[in-house]
Amino acid sequence: MKFRYAMVCSSNQNRSMEAHFLLKKHGFEVCSYGTGAHVKLPGPSLREPNVYDFGTPYKLMHDDLRSKNPDLYRRNGILPMLKRNSTVKPAPQRWQENAADGSFDVVFTFEEKVFDMVVEDLHTRDHVLMKTVLVINLEVKDNHDEAAVGARLTLDLCQQIEAAKSWEESVDDIIAGFEKQHRRKLMFSVSFY
Known part of the structure; x- marks a missing residue:
């Protein structure tokens, strides 16, 4: 089944x-x-998460974080995670x-x-x-x-x-x-x- x-x-x-x-x-x-209430991704510190609305495309999040600090977000795995997510569906729900x-x-x-x-x-x-x-x-x-x-x-x-x-x-x-x-x-x- x-x-x-x-x-x-x-x-x-x-x-x-x-x-x-x-x-x-x-x-x-x-x-x-x-x-x-929102999509929260790690930021430069615990008190500074990156916050996005549900429905924001993963590609947009990826590009935004890559423009802010590509080394940090590649190192902590967020950029690869967002890239993977964008292959599964367009945006978080x-x-x-x-x-x-x-x-x-x-x-x-x-x-x-x-x-x-x-x-x-x-x-x-x-x-x-x-x-x-x-x-x-x-x-x-x-x-x-x-x-x-x-x-x-x-x-x-x-x-x-x-x-x-x-x-x-x-x-x-x-x-x-x-x-x-x-x-x-x-x-x-x-x-x-």
């Missing part, structure tokens, strides 16, 4: 886009979103404005606060379709190396979900087997559209 997947992280577009990139490369139908149509079967988050937000968002919507959606949180540190590891783990979990005859009947076993194999604790919830 083929499912539609959503990858959701806070606002910096690293973890969700790395997973989006890898799943797309393996033929999965996938979208990615942020949940913050916000979950709250773009994921309401009930088109996803499985939603992955990469930090607990985003998981809580997505679950709450799904629970407060009108459930007109009564279509189930599985929300899974795989905790991933927000750096480039961990994002790559998290993407591979997400791919593994998606492949296991796809292989199941019915994820609703086997989700507990899939989660338990994944946690044992990878020594990573997952959170999950079932909601409806």
